[in-house]
């Protein structure tokens with residue numbers, strides 16, 4: 344049986360999943376993440392979930408092809424609505440916009456359990472997601488970046504600790520990222536360029552842009 348080799352974004356998401364955890368992959372689409380994690384032996388089982396029947400069917404076929412139907416269950420679910428708290432330990436929400444990820448988390452009361460490990464990979468508006476997380480009592484335990492298909496992405500490992508705090512534009516942009524490796528520097532430069540463009544129409548952003556430049560200098 345050919346093993347699925349994850350790259351880039353999904354590979355970093357897989358790295359943040361805890362060994363031996365029961366995983367829910369929200370918005371699974373092809374199901375590659377739970378398949379690779381079960382094949383590698385890192386996790387025993389998973390729920391592969393999607394709100395749309397067509398991607399879920401493609402996940403189901405891929406899971407069956409790899410002989411993993413007894414370990415990975417497919418489930419039609421809008422966000423976490425059809426999943427019970429005691430079914431999973433780790434939750435991956437990858438490949439969606441930051442606003443949608445925040446909405447999915449906000450719609451689920453049981454994610455406010457410090458034992459749950461949330462792995463979030465926003466395709467856009469990571470700043471909106473980070474602001475929402477901080478203002479709603481979640482903390483970022485670890486954050487990294489990857490270069491994948493000619494774009495930079497960030498992945499974060501998040502958990503609820505009940506400490507709500509305000510989050511300004513600078514913090515919402517950088518989260519826990521530090522300019523220590525090529526991908527993080529690339530991602531932070533992408534944020535800086537976006538902020539610089541916004542600064543043209545909104546001069547109040549100047550201090551944020553300067554702070555970001557300092558961080559990257």
Ligand SMILES: C[S@@+](CC[C@H](N)C(=O)[O-])C[C@H]1O[C@@H](n2cnc3c(N)ncnc32)[C@H](O)[C@@H]1O
Nearest residue numbers: 369370371372393394395398420421422437438
């Ligand atoms: C671009 S794909 C990402 C697939 C995979 N997670 C990845 O990162 O490569 C986004 C998937 O999220 C699903 N999706 C969108 N909104 C959702 C929601 N509210 N709940 C569950 N799945 C959702 C879509 O149907 C689609 O299959």
